[in-house]
Amino acid sequence: MRRRLRFVLGSEPRELGEVEPTLTVLEYLRRIEHRRGTKEGCAEGDCGACTVLVGRPVEGRMCYRAVNACILFLPMLDGCRLLTVEDLRAPDGSLHPVQRAMVEAHASQCGFCTPGFVMALYALYRERGVARETPIAEWLAGNLCRCTGYGPILEAAQRMHAVAQGADHLEAREAETVARLESWQDGETLAVGREGRMFFAPADIGSLARLLIEHPDATLIGGATDVGLWVTKQHRRPHPLIWTGRVAELTRVEDTGDGLSIGAAATYRDVLDRLAALYPDAGRVIRRIGSVQIRNLGTIGGNIANGSPIGDSPPLLIAAGARLRLRRGNRCREVPLESFFLDYGRQDRRPGEFVEAVVVSGPGPGTLFRAYKISKRFDQDISSVFAAFRIDLDGGRIASARLAYGGMAPVPKRAELAEAALVGRPWKRQTVEAAMAALERDFTPIDDWRASAGYRMTVARNLLMKCWLESSGEIRRRLDLAAEVADG
Ligand SMILES: Cc1cc2nc3c(=O)[nH]c(=O)nc-3n(C[C@H](O)[C@H](O)[C@H](O)COP(=O)(O)OP(=O)(O)OC[C@H]3O[C@@H](n4cnc5c(N)ncnc54)[C@H](O)[C@@H]3O)c2cc1C
Ligand code: FES
Ligand code: FES
Numbered sequence: 001m002r003r004r005l006r007f008v009l010g011s012e013p014r015e016l017g018e019v020e021p022t023l024t025v026l027e028y029l030r031r032i033e034h035r036r037g038t039k040e041g042c043a044e045g046d047c048g049a050c051t052v053l054v055g056r057p058v059e060g061r062m063c064y065r066a067v068n069a070c071i072l073f074l075p076m077l078d079g080c081r082l083l084t085v086e087d088l089r090a091p092d093g094s095l096h097p098v099q100r101a102m103v104e105a106h107a108s109q110c111g112f113c114t115p116g117f118v119m120a121l122y123a124l125y126r127e128r129g130v131a132r133e134t135p136i137a138e139w140l141a142g143n144l145c146r147c148t149g150y151g152p153i154l155e156a157a158q159r160m161h162a163v164a165q166g167a168d169h170l171e172a173r174e175a176e177t178v179a180r181l182e183s184w185q186d187g188e189t190l191a192v193g194r195e196g197r198m199f200f201a202p203a204d205i206g207s208l209a210r211l212l213i214e215h216p217d218a219t220l221i222g223g224a225t226d227v228g229l230w231v232t233k234q235h236r237r238p239h240p241l242i243w244t245g246r247v248a249e250l251t252r253v254e255d256t257g258d259g260l261s262i263g264a265a266a267t268y269r270d271v272l273d274r275l276a277a278l279y280p281d282a283g284r285v286i287r288r289i290g291s292v293q294i295r296n297l298g299t300i301g302g303n304i305a306n307g308s309p310i311g312d313s314p315p316l317l318i319a320a321g322a323r324l325r326l327r328r329g330n331r332c333r334e335v336p337l338e339s340f341f342l343d344y345g346r347q348d349r350r351p352g353e354f355v356e357a358v359v360v361s362g363p364g365p366g367t368l369f370r371a372y373k374i375s376k377r378f379d380q381d382i383s384s385v386f387a388a389f390r391i392d393l394d395g396g397r398i399a400s401a402r403l404a405y406g407g408m409a410p411v412p413k414r415a416e417l418a419e420a421a422l423v424g425r426p427w428k429r430q431t432v433e434a435a436m437a438a439l440e441r442d443f444t445p446i447d448d449w450r451a452s453a454g455y456r457m458t459v460a461r462n463l464l465m466k467c468w469l470e471s472s473g474e475i476r477r478r479l480d481l482a483a484e485v486a487d488g
Pocket of ligand 2: 039040041042043044045046047048049050051068069070071
């Protein structure tokens with residue numbers, strides 16, 4: 001076991017032996033390093049004021065991701081480089097092109113959000129080609145500003161590449177950082193802590209399995225985008241913590257021939273394109289989970305394991321027919337994903353067991369797959385209702401149907417009576433209406449501040465009709481008709 005945490009802060013190496021397992025990167029920066037450019041707004045991953053970049057060497061180059069320092073635990077930086085707004089100025093004191101673009105576009109007023117925007121934009125600046133495919137507004141959805149109205153910030157984002165002249169001072173000395181971080185890579189389990197509270201980061205699946213048997217009460221973390229809030233909002237101090245982010249077997253997304261095996265520690269960012277290639281609608285809704293910062297950290301495994309009735313990926317994957325692979329020691333078992341959710345807050349996970357992967361097959365030739373996220377805001381919001389439908393058609397008849405909902409019951413759940421109302425019947429309006437009626441017997445929705453029970457039921461029913469209208473071309477026909485009427 002390695003007893004020292006190692007990372008690079010800006011350009012300086014850090015090695016720490018004593019670390020409080022749940023100390024956040026934000027607290028560390030502000031209280032211990034006195035780097036106070038990184039701000040605390042919400043302390044729950046919502047506002048982006050604390051945005052920093054975490055970089056890892058990938059194939060000889062540094063790969064950076066924007067993340068929320070307020071919910072990231074310090075030991076999760078092991079083997080990484082951390083960049084904060086203080087690192088952007090050149091050694092001669094001149095502003096970075098991203099900062100110059102912000103100044104020139106008058107994109108800062110009170111300035112509280114500015115370091116977070118600068119770092120989010122710097123991530124965009126560094127990703128260039130890849131990130132340019134993402135609309136800027138989507139890229140910045142995790143950063144809030146109460147002063148500027150966003151227009152000048154979006155303008156700065158357009159300008160920054162024009163202001164740039166070649167590699168910046170951080171890129172120019174990158175080879176040194178890559179060499180240092182690569183020399184630190186080892187197969188040792190990191191074990192750091194303070195006053196008996198421990199943080200473990202195993203480097204392979206066997207070590208993870210052994211650790212969890214030794215510490216069956218440990219809290220596992222993937223991206224800590226849920227567990228981070230237990231600490232900052234509920235003032236809990238779970239320990240020991242076991243982080244899955246260094247376990248290569250868990251971070252992989254593998255082709256299975258007819259689908260994907262998604263490791264429990266694969267982030268939304270890692271999964272998005274692969275899942276979207278299988279099911280385009282899955283890509284559309286995953287893009288609406290949290291923000292870029294949250295998707296860079298949050299994992300599908302964490303979203304499943306937390307058992308929330310309003311998590312987005314469980315209904316999506318249940319509809320797709322996914323199976324969950326669980327592991328304890330050397331033993332694995334696979335269960336249909338829906339059967340993992342026993343009741344509110346209760347999952348089919350035994351002591352010492354962990355989620356290893358979720359395995360999902362692709363669509364067949366007659367598969368219709370749709371997913372819908374309904375939330376009050378388009379970006380960075382939790383679903384009121386999430387619905388995903390897989391309908392397999394055979395010559396116009398419904399051969400099989402999987403209708404899965406979030407936000408309609410204490411757990412993510414299939415609508416079995418509505419499914420029965422579909423199977424064997426023609427895919428037409430009357431069949432869908434019968435299934436909509438059956439939904440009323442499938443669910444007694446929850447009623448809370450996010451949405452009333454009546455609203456949830458209406459939405460659940462209407463999404464099924466929307467799916468039929470979309471698939472039958474009815475929506476297109478009605479829009480064309482409306483356009484003809486409008487044209488006179
Ligand atoms: C600002 C913000 C916005 C968000 N938006 C959304 C959203 O739009 N939709 C949505 O669904 N969620 C959203 N979330 C919730 C969260 O991001 C997701 O649930 C995420 O997928 C959790 O993954 P994680 O790796 O960060 O989980 P963690 O916080 O690391 O863990 C979550 C739970 O899973 C357990 N766990 C983790 N890995 C394993 C494993 N391998 N085996 C067994 N147990 C494990 C942990 O012990 C814990 O109980 C949001 C969160 C924030 C802070
Ligand atoms: S302080 Fe608001 S996202 Fe971190
Ligand atoms: S400039 Fe004041 S919050 Fe953005």
